[in-house]
Amino acid sequence: MTKFKKLTSALVVMTVLGACLPVSAAVQPNMAKVEERKARKTQIVGERVGKVLVSAFDLYNEEKLDEAIALLLNAKSSNEFDTATLNRFLGNLYATKDEKQAIKYLTLAVKPDVLTFADQSASMKLLADMLLQDKQYQAAIKAYEDWMMFTGEQNSDAYMRIANAYYLMDQHAKVLAPADDAIRFAPKPIEGPYQLKMAALYETKRYKELVAVVETMVQLFPENKQFWVYLGNFYTLTEEFGKSLSTLQLAYSQGYLEKDSEIRMLAQMYANNNIPYKAATIMEKYMKSGLVKKDKTNLTFIASNYQAAREFLKAANYYGEVAKLTNDADAYRRQGSAYSAVQKYNEAIAAYDKALSMNVDKPSGVYMSLVDAYFYQKKYKEAYAALMNAKKDPAMSRQVRGWESYIKDKAKQNGITL
Template sequence: MRKILTVLLASLTLLLTNMVTSTAVYAKSKPQLSDYTYRVVNSVQRLIALKKYSDAHEKLQHALEGASRKFDKAVLMQQIGYLYSMQDNYPKAIEYFAKAIKSQGLPVEVAQQVRYALGQLYLAQEQYKESIATLQQWFAVSKTTEEKPQSSAYVLLASAYAQVEDYRHVVAPMKQAIKLSDSPSENWYLLLMAAYHELGQYQNMVGVLKSLTTQYPTKKRYWTQLSGAYMELEQEKKALAALEMPYNLGLMTDEKEILRLSNFEAFMSIPYRAATILETAMQQGNVERSAKHVEQLGSFYHQAQELDKAIESYQDAYQMAPTWDAQQRITKLMLQNKDYQGVLAFAQTPSPDANADNKAELKYLTGMAYFELHKTSKALEAMKKAVQSKEVKPMAQAWISYLQG
């Protein structure tokens, strides 16, 4: 929004210069302006060009005090307003431009230029309601003239509405501005999108963001915003597809963003792709190879039923941060994967935080591995130690009865 205002106000000086020039030309071609006032206006323009603002102001005020004709007064007030604007005295410029319009002495074409400049000045002075009212009047009058509003006029009105948070009235002029332009500004789309967001119109946001991603495909934020809009609409597949685009384009290098994408892939039941994304990111150094992230990699492979890779990742994480919960998970997964020798090796040394019950449970798990390896005596020995665990005692006793039978 601030960028749009900067551009609009930067055009104000050019508008004012053109406005003064057109006034002089109009005055020369029409008989309404007195010869004296016409000569004053020309003299003042030369003084302004030399930046002799005090002299110019003195001439204009003197002429205004002696003027009796409506057209002369209106032109002189317009010139004074222009002079104040050149000195960045916007409040005074507003005062005289408003007087010039109110006098109804200016030709329609010139009055429209003054009115448009006044709308911009009100906006610059944060007098947003006055800016809106002035611009609405400008649009109303423009319907009766041959000169039709350009995109910039619609953007100006939309910007004023945005400043008073009247987002419903931002939409129509911004859409018209974009429609009229062969090359709409990126900021115009952003203002329209912001209005839709404030109104909770996420489907319309999607339309704007599609335009932005088409025109600026390498700007990652538009893809992530598009994904967010789809999420608001509960269109999760489209949200994921939008989020994948910056990754596929090589734009996603931030750790949080990559983790978000990989978690989203897993959430959408695509765990193998989640694992691939996370593993690649760790290899490239975009995601820290921490115990937490490596364990997460293991969980993705686990969901994908890639048990060998899951166990390998879990074990790598365990080496970085050995805990009982991790050891229990890995041991059970090894049993599920029929890696009985692996169970015996891994469960041989309990984790540092394992208590007596945990150690007894490890014996129960190793007992099952021994049984599968047809080492009955070893299995029985392990189960007898496992009964010390309250949790597995009933199962261990059942195994003992079976093995001894």
Template sequence: MEVQASGHRRPAGRAKRDADVELHIELRAMKKTLATLSLFALLPLAGMPSVAAAEVNCEEPREASGSLSEFTYRRLTRIQEDIAEEKYSDAIEGARKLLPKVERNDYEKALVYQTEAFAWASQEDYKNAIPAFVKAIDLNALPQQQHEQMLNNVGQLYYAVEDRDSALKYLKRYLDETCSDPAPDAYILIASIYVDRKQYRSALPYVDKAIRARKDVPETWYQLKLAIHYEQKQFKQAAEVLVTLIANHPIKEDYWKQLSGVFLEMKDDPESLAVLALAGRQGFLDTEREIENLANVYLFLEIPYKAAQVLTDGMNAGIVDKTLESLEKLGTAWQMARENAQALSVFTEAAPLAADGRIWHRLGQIYIDDENWPKAEEALKNALAKGVNDRGETQLLVGVAAWNQGKTDQARSAFLAARNDSATKSQAQAWLAHLATEG
């Protein structure tokens, strides 16, 4: 992802890594939950068949394929206590010793595999947790809610061990088989997998579903959505996401800069100007490129005074270097704003930096506008000495400056030189004729 929006982009890879960090935090939270979770919350009463929760909205929700004996219930409770006390080896050993005793009851066997998986996951050994979860799922013996949760857990764990294909398989299966509202995190992980594959069109619907499903949307989810829109050059949608991010995080300067860049990509210069100007007032423009971007927009919209102010402030703050290019742009802005004194000061500083005489020529023009004939003549002669493309025009202006000082002979020489240029020939002849009538 290298398409730039005014130099400010949030790479899709970085947004995806943030989602990975969130998953790691979530898995750590799952570990803490498992450590304190009582099996009374997971297991039905001994001797009673288990049924799916009443609030599940499927017409035929999964039900437990059998019942739980008092013996198995007590053993599983003991294993869960070992997990809570972080005696993971004892818990795993207990689960494996229990398996042969429940061989004929798929429901009990699934619960044992599930509990073993919890023991592995609680110590962050996800590679061993996954097979135990999968065995529990494949028995197809657990009620709906536990079945859904295991599918989601397995998808997350596969993602954590970087088996993206398996993660996608189980997360999609979770979404297909859930009878309750899907966990928004599942959508985000699927989107992250598609982003990792650069399948941005496939990723976008899942990000949108995740955002709609949660009230307190994490900042990183919006960042992932923003990156997806950038990758597809969907600048209008990117702007909408940035507006949301700015509303939620108004002091984060990057979002202001990115929004301005998006508007520039959309060729919406007034909007870009408004955003950049507001960012500037809040002190968010802190690079030379950002300040020059704002000045360029002001110049494009024919607001040269503001452009000059922005550049001047940037130079005074030491952000914008006083190069020939930046000084010429500043002088141009002052000249367009009809602030000749400021333009003269800037062009005088810039003229020695130029390899040719174009800046001296511009100085001469401003001095002529101000009717400062001696300074105009001096500047224009400097322009000729350094070399200019429009020598005829420069010679003509030298003649005008000399004539206004009463230097008739010097004026005539300049007009004769200007007459040799086809672009200024007629004007030079007119001046020579005028001098002849005076003589």
């Protein structure tokens, strides 16, 4: 655990330092032009337009949004700066109620590029946000890139929104580069771009890269329970079942596995790693607590894993639970087999008889199991009767021949007439 903490700390430091390194990002602003924009002379709106803006702002503060919009719509000016400013205010007000109108007026506001640097920047960013909200994804991507070109800012949030737009357009391969830029330029590690990378890599079936990303996610954000579950699950996609189990065990020990599906995943990983006793007991524990549903699938899982662990009585009990719940003839057959394994022959016979009474598939196999159970109780007559029933199936002829003379000899030795 100490090594794990050191690795986590190192990765956090490297991620933060990465934002300071010279990199080639998707957007390459011309910083000389950015400085020119910042230095250009600030304009002031004319008196008439200024009064309209003050009145509109007062109406807005009084929560009279429609009246404020109507006042701005009626205002006209031949001055390009005044008109852009009016459109900017309209765009801001419409952003609270009508995306399409907001997009219309913000587009008009930024097009002439005459607003102050701060106002132009804010309007371009809001326009990009409105386009994304209106599901105009391709236009939103360009708007975010234009905003970063204008401001010269390598903005992590903008790159993340670009990555999200690509994901929402199902252009999953294009998600990765802006997501990487979002990671690179974040002042500290944030989850969003990693989650986008994870989703895109999963959709493109790039599973080894997917696992590497989620390994980083649990190291950077160890408190996020879901990331541990993702990693345990994704290791199965690369057939690294040992790593999947180790990850899920660690998550379980920290109390991160809280859902039915997560407990079942852990139990399945124990089974896949040939640890059937743990598979059965973990499922049993949470079935008794009520978290895991008591149904045929889960009961059979417990029974079969107890059987694989050679806990035959426990297996028999759970096969009995399955049989009672479902009236499944095969569950009775399996119960009989488990009882036979620990020489509980009377219980085994009862289970086999129940399976036969319910028209179990391949009854000849059940009859052969009855032969075993009766024979080892020295009930040769009953064993022979079961053998004759098995003999009706031609597929059993070889097994029947082997048993028939043997049972006859044993019966004769014991003075029993068949």
